[in-house]
Amino acid sequence: MVDIQDLHFRYRKKTVFTGLTLQLSSGHIYGLLGKNGTGKSTLLRLIAGLLQPDKGKISVSGLTPFQRDPEFLARVFMVPEEFYLPDITVSRYLESNLHFYPAFDQSKMSGYLKEFDIPATGTLQQMSYGQKKKVLISFALAADTPLLLLDEPTNGLDIMSKSQFRKVIASAMSENKTVVISTHQVKDIENLVDRILIIEDGRILFDQGLDMINKKLTCSLSYEPNAIAGAFYAEASIHGTSIITANPGEDEGSLDLEMLYKAIVTNGDKVSALFKTNTINSLP
Amino acid sequence: MNQTFNLQRLLKLIRKHGIENGRAHLMSMLAMFGCQAIFIAFWATAMGPDYQETFLYIFYACGLIIAGSVFSSMAFSFLGDKPKGIYWLGVPASHLEKLITIIFYYTILFFLLYTAGFLLLRMIAVSYIKGHSGYTFTPMAGGQGFGKILPDFLFGYLSFQAFYMMGSVYFAKLSFVKTTLAGVAVIIGFIIFNKLLMDSLDEGFVWNFPNILDFNGRNASNVKVYSLSSTANDIVSWTNRLIWAPLFLVTTWFRLREKQI
Numbered sequence: 001m002v003d004i005q006d007l008h009f010r011y012r013k014k015t016v017f018t019g020l021t022l023q024l025s026s027g028h029i030y031g032l033l034g035k036n037g038t039g040k041s042t043l044l045r046l047i048a049g050l051l052q053p054d055k056g057k058i059s060v061s062g063l064t065p066f067q068r069d070p071e072f073l074a075r076v077f078m079v080p081e082e083f084y085l086p087d088i089t090v091s092r093y094l095e096s097n098l099h100f101y102p103a104f105d106q107s108k109m110s111g112y113l114k115e116f117d118i119p120a121t122g123t124l125q126q127m128s129y130g131q132k133k134k135v136l137i138s139f140a141l142a143a144d145t146p147l148l149l150l151d152e153p154t155n156g157l158d159i160m161s162k163s164q165f166r167k168v169i170a171s172a173m174s175e176n177k178t179v180v181i182s183t184h185q186v187k188d189i190e191n192l193v194d195r196i197l198i199i200e201d202g203r204i205l206f207d208q209g210l211d212m213i214n215k216k217l218t219c220s221l222s223y224e225p226n227a228i229a230g231a232f233y234a235e236a237s238i239h240g241t242s243i244i245t246a247n248p249g250e251d252e253g254s255l256d257l258e259m260l261y262k263a264i265v266t267n268g269d270k271v272s273a274l275f276k277t278n279t280i281n282s283l284p
Numbered sequence: 285m286n287q288t289f290n291l292q293r294l295l296k297l298i299r300k301h302g303i304e305n306g307r308a309h310l311m312s313m314l315a316m317f318g319c320q321a322i323f324i325a326f327w328a329t330a331m332g333p334d335y336q337e338t339f340l341y342i343f344y345a346c347g348l349i350i351a352g353s354v355f356s357s358m359a360f361s362f363l364g365d366k367p368k369g370i371y372w373l374g375v376p377a378s379h380l381e382k383l384i385t386i387i388f389y390y391t392i393l394f395f396l397l398y399t400a401g402f403l404l405l406r407m408i409a410v411s412y413i414k415g416h417s418g419y420t421f422t423p424m425a426g427g428q429g430f431g432k433i434l435p436d437f438l439f440g441y442l443s444f445q446a447f448y449m450m451g452s453v454y455f456a457k458l459s460f461v462k463t464t465l466a467g468v469a470v471i472i473g474f475i476i477f478n479k480l481l482m483d484s485l486d487e488g489f490v491w492n493f494p495n496i497l498d499f500n501g502r503n504a505s506n507v508k509v510y511s512l513s514s515t516a517n518d519i520v521s522w523t524n525r526l527i528w529a530p531l532f533l534v535t536t537w538f539r540l541r542e543k544q545i
Contacts, residue, residue, distance in 0.1 A: 050370060050545045068541075069287040073376035084367035086304035096300040100293075100376040 001026045001061060001147060001178045002047060008055035009039075009046060016042050017202040019056070026146070027175040031193035032182040033261050038199045040182040041081065044149045047180070048078040060147060074101055077140040078149040085132050087125040090118065093135070103144035112138035112168050116161065129156045137165065141172040148179045154188040166192045186257040196257070198264050206264045208275060210255075216274055217263075218247040219256045232271050233263035246274055287378060294381045301385050309389060316351055317401040323347075324402075328409040335413050337424040338431070344402050345430075345437035349444050352394060356448040357460035359390045360540075364456025369545040379540045383533070391445045439525040446532035453539045494520055 002024035009017045016039040024030060034040050045051045046058060049065030049072060058065050063072040086093065090113070098104040116134040124132055133156055140148055154162050169179065169192060181189050196213065198206040217232070221240040228234045231243035244259045264271050323343060331339070362368035375382070413419045424431045451463025482491040488500035494517065498508035512520065 045370075045545070048370075048374065050373060052542070052544055067287075068373065068379065070290070070293060070376045070378055070381075071287060073374060078370070078374060080367065080370050082367045084365070084371040087307075088304060092303055096303040097375075099296050100300075 003059045004047075004056070005058075006056040007046070007053050007058065009042065009051065009053050015202065017053075017056075020203060022197070022204055022207070024178055024180065026178050027173075028195050029169065029173060029179040029181065029193045030195045030197055031186070031189050031257070032180055032197045032199065033184065033186060034199035034205075035265070036184065039202055040199055041151050043199065044078060044080075044151050044180065044182055047147075048076055048149055049073070050078075075145050076147045076149065077101075077143050077145040079133075079136050079140050079151065079153055081152040081155060083133070083136055085124040085136060087123050089123050090120070090135060093124060094139075097139070098143075101143040101145065105142050105144060108144075108172075109138055109142035112141055115164055115168055130158060130161060133157065134161060134165075137168070141168060144172075144177075146176055146178065148177065150179065150181045152183055152185075153181060154183065154185055162188050186261055190257045196260070198261065198268075200265065200268070205268050206272065211252075212275070213260065214247075214252045214255050216247055217244055217255060217260065217271070219244050219254055219259050232267045233259060235259070235262070289378060289380055293377050294384060297375065297377045297381050297385045298388055300375070301389060305389070309393075312355065313394075313397050313401075316355075316398060319351075320347065320398075320401050320405055324405045324409050328412050332413070332416075333419045335419060335421045337410075337422060338429060340406055340409070341424050341434060342430055344399075344406075345434060345441075347402075348395070348398055348441050349437065351398065352391075352441055353444045353448045354460055355394055356390050356445045357452050357463055359386050359449045360452040360536075361456075361459060363453060363543060363545070366545055369543075373543065373545060379537060383537050383540060386449065387533070390449065391442070394445075395441070436525065439529075443528035443532070446529040446536070450532045450536040450539070453536050453543065 002022070004020060004022040007017045007020040007022075009015075020043075032040050032043070042051065046053060047060065047065060049068045052066045060072065061075060063069060063075070065072060065076075086096075088096070094106070094109065098106065098109075113135070116131075116138060118131055118135055118138070119127070124135060127135070133153070137150070137153060140150075154165060157165060166189075169181075173179065181193060183189055193210065195209045196206060197204060220243060221237075222228055222231075222234075222243045223240050227245065228241050228243055231245045234241050234243045236242075242256070242259060244256070244263045324340070327340065327343070328335075362372055372382070377385075410421060413421050447467060448460065448463050451466065452459040455462040478491065478493070485491060485496070488498060490497040490499065495509050495511040498510065500508075502508060511517070
């Protein structure tokens, strides 16, 4: 679905990517994690064709994003962190936009709006930030584009809306669809994403499926100094020390995405080595 | 699916723009109509008793170019705002269709509404003047005076519109001011170029675009003139009228294609 080869990109005063290579396949929900300013939003905008790579190649279903051909734009929908919606009612918004997306499903749109409890009256500008965002997410899902890019989608959503968000995203998934969710609120996408990408200093620091991660790593509470010292990451709490360690039995462990992220950011080489070693060991 | 131009897609885009921006455009047009009404009402009531229609058309032509340029300088102002720019660039239509949509609203519809407003007000004002026994009204002659050069103002309108539209893609903020300054810089550059061209001529020769006058050994009534043939002169003249708008619009299209947000 998305093929990025040797991507180089820099803003006037800041280099963001120097040789990023990445493939995203259909049928997955990717969680794109990383510190502020590491290039998550830039990567999404490059994939959406809003920015032009300095060097390297991006291909989405064989199309070049920056050409911004109508065929490409009808296949990709991006929900940016800061977004704009015109000052019209939801029905007028649908009337003016839905014809551009061949697979748009109006009944799904109505269902999402109902799920999100969006008022039927009033213009989009009269809605709260969270309501506007929910309208845009609903439209993005109803448009049923093969590639959906969500940049910090849960920002501005209340607790109930966040769980509704997870529910509607999960219900909209299909084998032909790829969803990329960029966020630093990892708790919001737990149990939703099936692959984790972590960006650091313009490169992919970690790229693994959740099944594999659950086999290789586990989170637990510990009081034993040796276990704490040997953990990839440890964090003291009033209940004991939360640690993330290698999963010795390779049975599915319990995983906390936030702990995983912290382990990779603070101890990335060791975590990555564990995956490489096990990958090599699993070869016949 | 044609990736450059599709009429159905263009019509959808024009409709979308109308739905989303119709109210703002309507307000702008009403404001402009109000300004026209104030000016024409002032002319009809206070500029008598001898009324020249030419004066009205001078107002029409100058107003068209000035108001059109201001309006056009806002055509792509949304590209200076990241969320609005992402929203607009993300619409599944080609850059050409998006440009044509903007031209439709900011150049064609603006011209039609400005002209319709003017003609309506002119009709009311002329009726008012003709209804007063002490007033005289002189209609503008079509083929002479200002009437002769009015079509040139219309070409000028298209060129200015395209120029300010191009400026609104290049300059995210203060587009009108910056585009005007850029235009002034280009004109000054052209004047300097002409001056250098004149200076490069031998003594006794004067550059009087598009002719060169030879005064060597001659008096003022016996100047030798090097000029283009009338056909070549017409070609240069019409090229000068017609070239600017397409040139600026093609530049705008290229700039849109390479726009990054």
